[in-house]
Amino acid sequence: xxxxxxxxxxxxxxxxxxxxxxxxxxxxxxxxxxxxxxxxxxxxxxxxxxxxxxxxxxxxxxxxxxxxxxxxxxxxxxxxxxxxxxxxxxxxxxxxxxxxxxxxxxxxxxxxxxxxxxxxxxxxxxxxxxxxxxxxxxxxxxxxxxxxxxxxxxxxxxxxxxxxxxxxxxxxxxxxxxxxxxxxxxxxxxxxxxxxxxxxxxxxxxxxxxxxxxxxxxxxxxxxxxxxxxxxxxxxxxxxxxxxxxxxxxxxxxxxxxxxxxxxxxxxxxxxxxxxxxxxxxxxxxxx
Amino acid sequence: xxxxxxxxxxxxxxxxxxxxxxxxxxxxxxxxxxxxxxxxxxxxxxxxxxxxxxxxxxxxxxxxxxxxxxxxxxxxxxxxxxxxxxxxxxxxxxxxxxxxxxxxxxxxxxxxxxxxxxxxxxxxxxxxxxxxxxxxxxxxxxxxxxxxxxxxxxxxxxx
Amino acid sequence: xxxxxxxxxxxxxxxxxxxxxxxxxxxxxxxxxxxxxxxxxxxxxxxxxxxxxxxxxxxxxxxxxxxxxxxxxxxxxxxxxxxxxxxxxxxxxxxxxxxxxxxxxxxxxxxxxxxxxxxxxxxxxxxxxxxxxxxxxxxxxxxxxxxxxxxxxxxxxxxxxxxxxxxxxxxxxxxxxxxxxxxxxxxxxxxxxxxxxxxxxxxxxxxxxxxxxxxxxxxxxxxxxxxxxxxxxxxxxxxxxxxxxxxxxxxxxxxxxxxxxxxxxxxxxxxxxxxxxxxxxxxxxxxxxxxxxxxxxxxxxxxxxxxxxxxxxxxxxxxxxxxxxxxxxxxxxxxxxxxxxxxxxxxxxxxxxxxxxxxxxxxxxxxxxxxxxxxxxxxxxxxxxxxxxxxxxxxxxxxxxxxxxxxxxxxxxxxxxxxxxxxxxxxxxxxxxxxxxxxxxxxxxxxxxxxxxxxxxxxxxxxxx
Numbered sequence: 001x002x003x004x005x006x007x008x009x010x011x012x013x014x015x016x017x018x019x020x021x022x023x024x025x026x027x028x029x030x031x032x033x034x035x036x037x038x039x040x041x042x043x044x045x046x047x048x049x050x051x052x053x054x055x056x057x058x059x060x061x062x063x064x065x066x067x068x069x070x071x072x073x074x075x076x077x078x079x080x081x082x083x084x085x086x087x088x089x090x091x092x093x094x095x096x097x098x099x100x101x102x103x104x105x106x107x108x109x110x111x112x113x114x115x116x117x118x119x120x121x122x123x124x125x126x127x128x129x130x131x132x133x134x135x136x137x138x139x140x141x142x143x144x145x146x147x148x149x150x151x152x153x154x155x156x157x158x159x160x161x162x163x164x165x166x167x168x169x170x171x172x173x174x175x176x177x178x179x180x181x182x183x184x185x186x187x188x189x190x191x192x193x194x195x196x197x198x199x200x201x202x203x204x205x206x207x208x209x210x211x212x213x214x215x216x217x218x219x220x221x222x223x224x225x226x227x228x229x230x231x232x233x234x235x236x237x238x239x240x241x242x243x244x245x246x247x248x249x250x251x252x253x254x255x256x257x258x259x260x261x262x263x264x265x266x267x268x269x270x271x272x273x274x275x276x277x278x279x280x281x282x283x284x285x286x287x288x
Numbered sequence: 289x290x291x292x293x294x295x296x297x298x299x300x301x302x303x304x305x306x307x308x309x310x311x312x313x314x315x316x317x318x319x320x321x322x323x324x325x326x327x328x329x330x331x332x333x334x335x336x337x338x339x340x341x342x343x344x345x346x347x348x349x350x351x352x353x354x355x356x357x358x359x360x361x362x363x364x365x366x367x368x369x370x371x372x373x374x375x376x377x378x379x380x381x382x383x384x385x386x387x388x389x390x391x392x393x394x395x396x397x398x399x400x401x402x403x404x405x406x407x408x409x410x411x412x413x414x415x416x417x418x419x420x421x422x423x424x425x426x427x428x429x430x431x432x433x434x435x436x437x438x439x440x441x442x443x444x445x446x447x
Numbered sequence: 448x449x450x451x452x453x454x455x456x457x458x459x460x461x462x463x464x465x466x467x468x469x470x471x472x473x474x475x476x477x478x479x480x481x482x483x484x485x486x487x488x489x490x491x492x493x494x495x496x497x498x499x500x501x502x503x504x505x506x507x508x509x510x511x512x513x514x515x516x517x518x519x520x521x522x523x524x525x526x527x528x529x530x531x532x533x534x535x536x537x538x539x540x541x542x543x544x545x546x547x548x549x550x551x552x553x554x555x556x557x558x559x560x561x562x563x564x565x566x567x568x569x570x571x572x573x574x575x576x577x578x579x580x581x582x583x584x585x586x587x588x589x590x591x592x593x594x595x596x597x598x599x600x601x602x603x604x605x606x607x608x609x610x611x612x613x614x615x616x617x618x619x620x621x622x623x624x625x626x627x628x629x630x631x632x633x634x635x636x637x638x639x640x641x642x643x644x645x646x647x648x649x650x651x652x653x654x655x656x657x658x659x660x661x662x663x664x665x666x667x668x669x670x671x672x673x674x675x676x677x678x679x680x681x682x683x684x685x686x687x688x689x690x691x692x693x694x695x696x697x698x699x700x701x702x703x704x705x706x707x708x709x710x711x712x713x714x715x716x717x718x719x720x721x722x723x724x725x726x727x728x729x730x731x732x733x734x735x736x737x738x739x740x741x742x743x744x745x746x747x748x749x750x751x752x753x754x755x756x757x758x759x760x761x762x763x764x765x766x767x768x769x770x771x772x773x774x775x776x777x778x779x780x781x782x783x784x785x786x787x788x789x790x791x792x793x794x795x796x797x798x799x800x801x802x803x804x805x806x807x808x809x810x811x812x813x814x815x816x817x818x819x820x821x822x823x824x825x826x827x828x829x830x831x832x833x834x835x836x837x838x839x840x841x842x843x844x845x846x847x848x849x850x851x852x853x854x855x856x857x858x859x860x861x862x863x864x865x866x867x868x869x870x871x872x873x874x875x876x877x878x879x880x881x882x883x884x885x886x887x888x889x890x891x892x893x894x895x896x897x898x899x900x901x902x903x904x905x906x907x908x909x910x911x912x
Contacts, residue, residue, distance in 0.1 A: 321515075384512040387511070388676075422676060
């Protein structure tokens with residue numbers, strides 16, 4: 001790797017100040033599973049690494065009145081072992097399990113993954129169907145937003161150069177909501193998603209309430225399938241209804257042709273996986 | 289910059305440029321060449337070591353980040369008198385051929401058995417998913433890990 | 448089909464869970480000796496019994512592998528050792544107009560550079576010597592090395608590569624082997640891209656095809672495959688005071704390598720010592736020299752030992768790969784599924800340089816008709832140059848590609864004629880004293896017995912029902 005400076009700031013505020021001071025030549029380092037690879041092959045302008053992985057303010061998983069807070073520097077490995085996450089957000093845990101392999105999950109942070117912002121980020125759909133919000137901290141203080149608003153495009157988030165992703169919140173009312181996640185990759189491990197999908201919903205007197213469907217790797221950012229959701233809302237679930245919703249979801253996506261798969265194959269995956277996550281969510285909801 | 293770590297029970301330190309990875313520091317500045325450089329991008333797992341209780345790709349971890357940490361490498365598995373049960377079983381089953389994946393495999397397997405002493409075959413595969421092997425086809429490696437798990441459990445209950 | 452897969456998986460799970468190594472003496476070592484190299488390893492049982500065949504043999508290298516003490520090239524360092532990096536071509540086919548290393552040589556830590564025109568004899572190869580050590584003046588694929596740099600640290604060598612200025616005049620390139628066959632295609636070397644061919648004729652294939660009840664034709668293609676040995680190619684070169692060079696290298700064929708070094712360095716073999724070390728996977732990809740002459744010359748220039756390890760990127764674009772085959776199979780059978788004639792055309796995508804194509808085309812051609820008794824055979828095989836990664840030896844050497852073709856076609860034939868796929872192979876398969884496609888009498892043939900026993904063990908009959 002090219003010569004770089006490495007600084008461990010003492011606090012989040014200090015980190016923000018450092019990033020502000022160095023501008024484009026500095027970047028925050030979390031787990032490094034993406035950044036360190038980039039630094040080895042295409043470092044660009046980066047000269048200073050600001051290691052935020054150990055900052056206390058960005059760690060911790062706790063449940064409060066507001067909901068479930070996950071610090072941005074929590075690793076996927078930690079999420080998978082955390083009892084609160086296992087109980088309250090099992091599909092986020094399931095999504096975490098599909099990321100890379102053990103070693104990458106022990107380094108890779110949920111915040112780092114969201115900031116790298118590849119369309120196929122595995123935790124994104126699972127978080128989106130739970131109405132997750134993110135907190136961003138910068139020189140002007142903190143701001144909060146729904147996670148969908150955080151993503152702008154491939155590898156682009158709303159973060160200003162001096163800003164950091166502080167934590168991810170899942171609202172209290174969404175905890176334990178019946179949900180399901182499914183990912184299809186060319187291998188079972190260490191594979192990018194060709195398509196990943198999550199769904200969450202409730203059943204109220206036999207009718208679908210507040211359905212959520214989110215898809216990754218099929219558009220410039222992870223997206224909600226809003227038309228598919230409104231097709232389901234208030235309806236009695238049937239196999240046909242689910243398939244219709246799945247087909248509508250396909251129309252809301254823009255999958256690409258690349259060396260991993262054709263757009264056509266991806267469309268078939270979207271339909272099939274959306275059916276699957278909806279069916280599984282309904283099964284969980286029916287048991288309640 | 290000065291990096292101080294505890295490796296295999298021994299305090300060690302090295303003065304390395306800030307951009308040095310943990311893998312490079314272990315191999316070139318501390319003479320611990322067990323962890324290998326296979327891809328340098330965290331895909332092959334030959335660089336796997338344990339840092340503060342969790343297995344990581346040392347090619348992706350900056351050496352400076354490991355400052356103050358407890359690191360276990362393949363050199364720390366056997367002690368002066370005995371092989372680790374994993375090393376015994378790998379040898380008995382003939383689990384390694386060229387051996388290049390060995391250190392990483394053994395560390396990942398140790399990390400698994402330390403947390404989950406009675407894994408299923410699926411759990412072993414999942415735990416080793418980040419360690420590639422081009423020679424063996426993995427079957428004997430998995431058998432050896434299952435067998436080592438049995439050995440470690442029987443050793444404990446017998447004690 | 449799904450049920451069958453589940454059964455197989457369940458059985459495998461059982462096998463793996465229950466697997467136990469045959470009992471041996473416990474592996475604790477004497478308490479007054481540390482567990483380190485060198486070790487007195489217990490003598491393998493196989494060596495102590497007669498006959499050894501059928502006895503369990505343990506790998507003697509397993510102990511050091513498990514301890515992580517096996518020394519691969521990259522684990523070896525020498526005092527004052529330098530690191531070398533190679534700048535590779537920017538074009539698949541181009542003429543080098545100029546190379547300017549002056550800026551690179553001024554970079555900190557850089558002690559030597561090397562270009563192709565400095566190599567005493569810039570050609571080598573196991574069959575034809577058509578491959579340069581460092582390409583000059585023509586580059587023929589993106590993986591061709593052009594300039595080598597030796598510096599005190601790896602990063603300094605990598606930084607220096609960025610300062611090297613190479614001017615290229617791009618030439619027309621050819622990627623598709625079928626296009627490369629044509630007379631008007633861009634030429635990689637010389638007047639034609641067809642650099643080796645093989646013909647095997649037996650009987651009268653055209654007549655037999657006319658007399659067949661059914662004729663099947665299909666084209667099969669296989670893809671590029673890279674060995675991906677976990678250990679990248681690596682070598683170290685060092686000279687002694689008597690003008691002898693020693694190479695520690697991951698190279699597998701060291702006598703051939705020594706010949707290539709003697710040739711490229713224009714030195715007598717007696718002054719070249721080649722140490723083939725423990726290797727982290729070869730699979731055919733480490734069967735010829737790569738950087739060794741470069742390192743020898745850099746080491747001579749710099750007066751210090753020089754090491755070079757391929758990056759994983761180098762492994763993919765520069766080290767040899769398996770030949771993609773394009774295979775046209777025309778097979779004539781009678782109504783009982785017996786093969787009367789087989790006509791095959793093989794086109795090997797031969798990459799930018801010959802490497803081990805001679806062996807690959809030979810093996811591929813002879814094995815192309817498959818292990819079946821066929822009286823009328825015509826195999827025409829061609830290897831063509833393309834401006835892509837050099838195709839070389841990889842386990843199978845042409846056999847896997849043709850196997851895919853002839854076995855796929857057997858299934859096609861079986862399906863079309865309504866014959867059991869196992870049955871049709873038993874009808875046509877070799878037996879003792881069958882003749883190979885080149886009329887060699889085959890002995891110790893266990894083809895039909897193996898198929899039958901395997902089919903029993905897999906439950907072939909039950910599965911068919």
